[in-house]
Amino acid sequence: xxxxxxxxxxxxxxxxxxxxxxxxxxxxxxxxxxxxxxxxxxxxxxxxxxxxxxxxxxxxxxxxxxxxxxxxxxxxxxxxxxxxxxxxxxxxxxxxxxxxxxxxxxxxxxxxxxxxxxxxxxxxxxxxxxxxxxxxxxxxxxxxxxxxxxxxxxxxxxxxxxxxxxxxxxxxxxxxxxxxxxxxxxxxxxxxxxxxxxxxxxxxxxxxxxxxxxxxxxxxxxxxxxxxxxxxxxxxxxxxxxxxxxxxxxxxxxxxxxxxxxxxxxxxxxxxx
Amino acid sequence: xxxxxxxxxxxxxxxxxxxxxxxxxxxxxxxxxxxxxxxxxxxxxxxxxxxxxxxxxxxxxxxxxxxxxxxxxxxxxxxxxxxxxxxxxxxxxxxxxxxxxxxxxxxxxxxxxxxxxxxxxxxxxxxxxxxxxxxxxxxxxxxxxxxxxxxxxxxxxxxxxxxxxxxxxxxxxxxxxxxxxxxxxxxxxxxxxxxxxxxxxxxxxxxxxxxxxxxxxxxxxxxxxxxxxxxxxxxxxxxxxxxxxxxx
Numbered sequence: 001x002x003x004x005x006x007x008x009x010x011x012x013x014x015x016x017x018x019x020x021x022x023x024x025x026x027x028x029x030x031x032x033x034x035x036x037x038x039x040x041x042x043x044x045x046x047x048x049x050x051x052x053x054x055x056x057x058x059x060x061x062x063x064x065x066x067x068x069x070x071x072x073x074x075x076x077x078x079x080x081x082x083x084x085x086x087x088x089x090x091x092x093x094x095x096x097x098x099x100x101x102x103x104x105x106x107x108x109x110x111x112x113x114x115x116x117x118x119x120x121x122x123x124x125x126x127x128x129x130x131x132x133x134x135x136x137x138x139x140x141x142x143x144x145x146x147x148x149x150x151x152x153x154x155x156x157x158x159x160x161x162x163x164x165x166x167x168x169x170x171x172x173x174x175x176x177x178x179x180x181x182x183x184x185x186x187x188x189x190x191x192x193x194x195x196x197x198x199x200x201x202x203x204x205x206x207x208x209x210x211x212x213x214x215x216x217x218x219x220x221x222x223x224x225x226x227x228x229x230x231x232x233x234x235x236x237x238x239x240x241x242x243x244x245x246x247x248x249x250x251x252x253x254x255x256x257x258x259x260x261x262x263x264x265x266x267x268x269x270x271x272x273x
Numbered sequence: 274x275x276x277x278x279x280x281x282x283x284x285x286x287x288x289x290x291x292x293x294x295x296x297x298x299x300x301x302x303x304x305x306x307x308x309x310x311x312x313x314x315x316x317x318x319x320x321x322x323x324x325x326x327x328x329x330x331x332x333x334x335x336x337x338x339x340x341x342x343x344x345x346x347x348x349x350x351x352x353x354x355x356x357x358x359x360x361x362x363x364x365x366x367x368x369x370x371x372x373x374x375x376x377x378x379x380x381x382x383x384x385x386x387x388x389x390x391x392x393x394x395x396x397x398x399x400x401x402x403x404x405x406x407x408x409x410x411x412x413x414x415x416x417x418x419x420x421x422x423x424x425x426x427x428x429x430x431x432x433x434x435x436x437x438x439x440x441x442x443x444x445x446x447x448x449x450x451x452x453x454x455x456x457x458x459x460x461x462x463x464x465x466x467x468x469x470x471x472x473x474x475x476x477x478x479x480x481x482x483x484x485x486x487x488x489x490x491x492x493x494x495x496x497x498x499x500x501x502x503x504x505x506x507x508x509x510x511x512x513x514x515x516x517x518x519x520x521x
Contacts, residue, residue: 167356170325171423173344175370175430181380185369189360266360266410 047236055236060225071225075241079222080248082138083210086145090206091199093146094153099187101154102161104179112158119151124212131217141213148209149202156198157191164190193267196260200253207249276301276434276466277322282331284317285501291317293501295331297485301433304460304467306477309487314502315470318487319438322468323350336433346374349427351440356423357411363422364407367394370430394429401425401455417448421455428459437469441476453480484508 009017033046047055060072100107101115127144134140164187172182214223222245229237261268277299284292291314299305307315320326321333324344333340335347344350358366371390372382382390398404401421411419420440427435437456441449457480460467471477477484486506493499 165355167352167354168358170323170344171350171352171356171426172358172369172373174323174346174348174350174432175426176346176373177380178377181373181377185373185380186358190358264360266412 044233044235047239052236052240055234056240059237060240071220074220075222075225076244076248078218078220079210079214082141082214082221083145083206086142086210087149087199087203087206089142089146090149090153090202091195093150094157094198095188095191095195097150098154098157099161099183099191102158102164103183103187108158115151115154115158119155121147123148123209127213127216130213136217141210141218144209144213145206149206152202152205153195153198156201157195160191160194161187193260193264196256200256203249203252203256207245211245275299276336278332278334278337280332282333283329283501284314284321284326285329289498290501293503295504297504297507299466299468301466302464304465304480304482305469305485306481306483307468307470307485307487308472308474308477309502311472313487313489315487316438319436319468319470322434323348323436346430347432348434348436349430349432350436350438351420351423351427353439353442354419357419357426359411362408362410363398363403363414364391364394366411366422367397367425367429370426374430394425397425397429398422400459401428415448416444417452420444420452424456424459428463428465431463433466435465435467437467437471439470439472442472449476456480478510482510484510 029046030049033048036043036046037048056072060075061070063070097111097115101111102108123144126147127140130140130143130147134143168186169182172186177186210221211223211226214221215227218224222241226238226241275298277297279295279297282292282295283290295318307318309315317326321328321340324341327333327340327342335341341347350356358369361369368382368387368390369380371393372387373380375386375390376382395404395407398407401424403418403421403425406414406418411422414422423440440456441452444452453476456467459465469477469480471480484506485504486508487502488505489500489502490505491500
């Protein structure tokens, strides 16, 4: 028998082992739910899977009587739009601020302390200000994501640029690069995959801000729906929504990862250089 | 006229004297090798030639004019590692120098200009023996090939002075011999002026037309940093000998 540290699973086993915790979780849930419903058929805390499917079908996936819209897709679309807009703006700002901050000592001296201080402001604490300034509409929700996520991306990119090999910077100068062409031909292209990495890491944070702002003031959205039906203890709707948000977050991460590999084939190999 | 003129040059960081009272002339076409124990200032000296550092005191002239105080196209550099652009293919790494020179705003050429740059880069790459890996990324190359690429990158700019900072230090002995033949060949064909730092005395003797030994002549055990290094030996090496060795 080999030592435990030397035993490696083959593909099939690895898949099985990976799925195991999920399967266990579902089984535990089904049993617990069954036990509670056995005791009290009206129990709301752990609805059965059939109940959840039924509720979702009736109240979220059927066209609403009032407007004819399907609430579930409406919520998904609204939330993804806010998230996409917020993340997109944050990434653009992150690149535009982070690169000069890391590359140009004069800019760093001028703005680094400000950015450091600004990124310490808890975004949720200024949410009321955003609602006051931008009203209850879309802008405030997107702004919260931008304010919360941009400083993280900026600081991450700044550090990446600062730790950029000095040899490459000097080499580029001896090849005739100005500060500007150095940025557009060398630094920014090499920072793009790192920017996507930073976006992936901040997606979780962005979801927190999205759901917080939707919980407080919105008329649709995944976060809004969860907080709305909470009043009726509608676990049969909350649980599928949470599951859906998790799936969306996972997919976004997965797609970004694939996207990075596809667009920047050199990025995965660079470590050997 | 000498390419590089140095008179009574000092370099110190605070109380720490690195180089003291250096005087030296380097003519165009020389192949100077710099050897010496580590920490004796030969790398600092190379950084000053590159424009990364500036002297504390003394005359320091490049073609009769004060040295530019930042890296420029007149002086090419090949480091031991980390100087290739990992997001560009081998071909693009060499084309970059041409593109940066001709396109000051975008740093990128299009159409006929791009085609010309491409041809020039391909010729350069073939000269260093990388004609078969044009579309690989640098990370896919071996250590020796990476150094060939780094040399091609610099040479495409036709620098008046080529600086080599222990360029072959990380290579296997067999590969190193190939690289020696390559650099001597390029030096002869392109009339280069080379200043090379090495910690390998044999390499210094073998490649150079002139060997400069950096060392501290005075040493105060109470204050090890009070005295800097000087050039203790300046040995002209016979070129004929080199030619012979080359033919072997």
